[in-house]
Amino acid sequence: MLSDSGDVSFIGVYRGAYRDDYVYYKGDEVSYSNGAETCTYRYIYPNPTKGVKPTNTTYWEVVAKGQQGQKGDQGESPAAVYQGTYSSSKTYYGTKYRLDVVKYNGIFYIARIDAGTFSGVVPTDTSKWNPFGAQFESVATNLLLAENANIAGWLFRNNRLETQNGSIYLDGVNGEVRLQGTMQLSTGWSGVFSDVNIFYLPATTGLKTISMGQDMYDIGKVCRLYNSGK
Secondary structure (H helix, E strand, C coil): CECCCCCECCCCEEEEECCCCCCECCCEEEEEECCCCEEEEEECCCCCECCCCCCCCCCEEEEEECCCCCCCCCCCCCEEEEEEECCCCCCEEECCCEEEEEEECCEEEEECCCCEEECCCCCCCCCCEEECCCCHHHHHHHHHCCCCEEECCEEEECCEEECCCCCEEEECCCCEEEECCEEECCCCCCCEEECCCEEEECCCCCCCEEECCCCHHHCCCCCEEEECCC
């Protein structure tokens, strides 16, 4: 760009954050942080080059300077606790540690973080409650199926339900159930077993078929049948 005074100035071309492997040309601009602050630098050296950091004043000049902002206050992250259908006799909590969620007339509500400990305040009262926004069932389902979510002692892991020690799993995608351990059967059961170490059969039972499986880790497996005597 040529000014009325005859001085020539390059129009800056912003190239994003500085990278050592980029070639920069006169007029290129980059952002670069030296730890304490982030600045915008313009490449001023006549010949293109790469690998020269913006703090080298032979090649770069500062065109905009920023400062690190003050540290913000610690945010709150209370846990949402579902309390079922609203009851005027129950005590509810809206604190920085816990926000109760209830269902009222088919709609879900969550306690305000400044509600404190309270009871007898209907969820439509905005002094203590807020509408949940999204339907709680969908949110709860997504949370429930999070990896390693604990469901009555079972874990959702590897895209299936597993016991905590991994000895039993329920695979709904592939239609597989695997058990290693002890199984108690009712007298009405019928079918084929495989890959189970020990069976406890009721006192009255019919013919049962047991197969040992065909996987590598089934080699050497032993099946034992016990009559429970009940």
